[in-house]
Amino acid sequence: MTWRRERWSADHSLPIGVTTRAAVGDHVRAGDVIAGGATLAGALRVPGARHLGLAPTDFDRELRVRVGSDVVAGALLARVGRRFPRSVTAPIDGRLLHVTVDGDLYIAPIVDRWTVRATLDGVVARSDDAIVEVEGEAWCLQGAAAFGPDAIGELMLGVNGPDADLAATRIDVRLGGRIIVGGAQISAEVITRAHACGVAGLVAGGVPPAGLRVVYGDTVTAAGSPSRDDRPTVLCLMGFGSAALPPAVFEPLAALGGARAAIHTASARLFVFSSADIGRAETTSPHVVLTREGPAAYAPARPQVDVDEGGGEHEEPAPSDEELSPTAGDPSSRGVGP
């Protein structure tokens, strides 16, 4: 687990029903709306080409409404003929969602609206109906797993030390909109209270999986569960259970307090947008050890490993049955690195 200031990219998956989205090359800031759309209910299939007596390949030419547009009941969708015209009209208010190969139309009622916000300051590198990808420079900390929707807010320490647990009593509505760093562990009670108080997200060394099941359901796995619904956002940095944060991780978190930050749950990354110098361009954390298959615990296996200016590589001890040893060069399988 390392702090790195580099150029990163973050994918933002979009649900079906996109109305607007940022264009490639647009400059965005974390928290900006980069896409918006409609939540759609069960779609109706409306005969199109067959009804008009057209070949499916000719139907697009007669379509009067662009696919993806909102329509009202009775709106003219397609029409042919002059003296004996035939037309297709929208049977309901909704969104013209899809045209089939046969020339039929799907129209779905709109039941809600959604937006997707950027989790990086940077430039839109890809934008289509499925994904908006943003590339930008930021301090980044790769976590073990993340749960809930993306979160954006001001970074704030919620504990006095790296081995302290975040107490529920420290959470109140004044912390609304912030990303709170919770030390070694955060409980289900803290997660639910923080969500109720409007806290944007929580970051901690470990989270008890039983607590995660309480909040996110029994199907939650160690790989995390990114989602878009209204749920708490939790970034688990080191493992599950209780895991005191190493100084090389905690001290920069303290130094970056007050800066804008974002949790990108799909890649389990914490981005912090600050030009502050928090030490080195690459700050390696000490060894992390899981003791007796129990909760993750910080154990400094090597003294003075958080500074590596010589460029030489440290030889990591061979991992044993009970060790968890993230390294500086740990290529994450999730998310897209620079």
Next chain:
Amino acid sequence: MTVSTGPSAPVEQPRIALGRSLRVALLHGREETSRRLVAHLGLASGVEIVARVRATDRRSFVEVAQALREAKPDVVVLQGGPKDEAALAELLEALRLGCGAQRPMPRVFGLVDTPMAAVLRPHASPFEFERFAAAPEIVAILRDLRRAGNSDIELRDALIEGAARALATTNATTALAVDVTERSTSLVFARPDGQIQTAHLVPLGLGMGADHVVVRASLDNVRRWLPWPIDAPALLERVFNRTRQSEVPATTEAAVLLEMALAREAIAHALRDAADAGLDVAAMRSAPSILITGRAASFPKAGQSLLVLVDGLEPSAVSTVFREPDEGRAERIGMVVSVVTRKPAKIQVVQASGRSEARVVPGSFELVTIGADVEVAVDGAGVRGHGRSGELGVLIDARGRPLVLSERDGERIPAVAQWHAALRATAEDRSST
């Protein structure tokens, strides 16, 4: 003996791996045979099934499209009969809506007849649509995709299949190979003529796939196999942290017993999926030769592997059990005699040195030490068969089928501890844990 006098050359060993994780969505017709066919196809090819949609799926068009988008399939396998043509065409439209912007685009493999393929192909546009005449062709191409063009990789599932075939051919009986690794669980049933039935489940294992075992089996079903009380949060923490540990064998007894518990449930769920796909699970359970491999074969004691097998698989006849760790040779570890009886019975055990009688009480679970690796025949109490005793001897399992464990800790834990003790699967000195 042949001695080569030529110059020595380095021999490149093929790398054994699970290959890349391939995400596959299954779209099938309304008939049960269609569902089973694609389920079997998915199990045989060792891919990760990310979505299953029946032609008569009750979800709306938008919901199906959204589910397919979130599944992010690399491949979509499609199967159905003539009655399903319209419904499958609609599912392909949902796929177009959901995954039209996905990069790389999913490929569509249709296991349909030629006229139906001609109808469905336009609905799959712009995805690549390939028609296959038989399921094995799709299995072969899915495995090629898992190799990701690397011909040096030998897929682990192919290796296990080879081992099962070899065991069946050598013993001239049906054989079952059970493989449990970090991320996968496999069952391969082979007949002497070389025919096999396979189920490779990914992700479901003892390391990276451990949390999936808990999600599928429930935490209580994993916990029930532990011979000591443990609260659910502590166990869940251990399981979740396993997914982040490197691939090294467990060394502490607590870790081994947890792996054993996970392995039992992984095997049981592999069997359940195999049955769901229409594989002959009864034949698997009654195979006279059973090979256990992978992490489940790498436990420190042979009794631990044997216990995992009998609890997870629940054999129903007389079986000789072998185990082959990844870094070791195959060894014959014991013979399992499964007895289902409602009243005390006797079993005759015949070997070259003579015959003896074993008394079987319903619910008993005993290891009869009979001498190292001798030919044994058993007869009585509704069971007859022969095999070799192996390193441990003959295990007479009269716990009944299906195996039922009490929900009460006070009743279950002593029973489970007794089963462990019967196979010497726990350390004599428990203080070491």
